[in-house]
Amino acid sequence: MATAKITSQLQLKLAQPGLNFPLNEQDLILEFTHWRQYGPASNTWFGRTIGSEPPDKLMHTHFAPYDHAKLQTWLFYHEKKSYHKMGSTGYVLWANDPAHGDLLIDVIIEPDAHDLWTKAEKATLEGYLIVADNFCFNGTVP
Numbered sequence: 001m002a003t004a005k006i007t008s009q010l011q012l013k014l015a016q017p018g019l020n021f022p023l024n025e026q027d028l029i030l031e032f033t034h035w036r037q038y039g040p041a042s043n044t045w046f047g048r049t050i051g052s053e054p055p056d057k058l059m060h061t062h063f064a065p066y067d068h069a070k071l072q073t074w075l076f077y078h079e080k081k082s083y084h085k086m087g088s089t090g091y092v093l094w095a096n097d098p099a100h101g102d103l104l105i106d107v108i109i110e111p112d113a114h115d116l117w118t119k120a121e122k123a124t125l126e127g128y129l130i131v132a133d134n135f136c137f138n139g140t141v142p
Contacts (some may be wrong), residue, residue, distance in 0.1 A: 032104060
């Protein structure tokens with residue numbers, strides 16, 4: 001499996017000083033690629049994935065929580081192989097296409113991830129959907 005690609009928007013976000021996200025760009029790509037290649041048992045950074053069935057092009061995967069108590073629950077579900085229960089309020093947004101591989105589009109930092117589905121964030125969500133569609137259609141990486 002090829003290494004995941006990353007949008008320029010996400011590159012800039014991950015380079016921001018003081019960003020409250022535990023992985024830098026290289027580590028995010030490495031961990032995500034490893035998770036995609038070897039599955040959920042291989043990695044505790046990523047949990048439940050939504051939107052991974054066609055015709056969905058934009059997927060979101062829950063990211064390990066920062067809160068210690070929530071992280072303990074996360075790790076418990078991982079140990080029990082109950083990956084579908086590994087939810088959080090942080091997401092990694094991504095797209096996959098057999099011809100073009102994986103594209104990491106954005107990370108939404110805790111606790112704001114669930115806001116993406118509100119009416120107020122409709123334009124933001126549509127932007128992510130366009131990025132995913134373009135990547136899946138012709139491999140475009142913005």
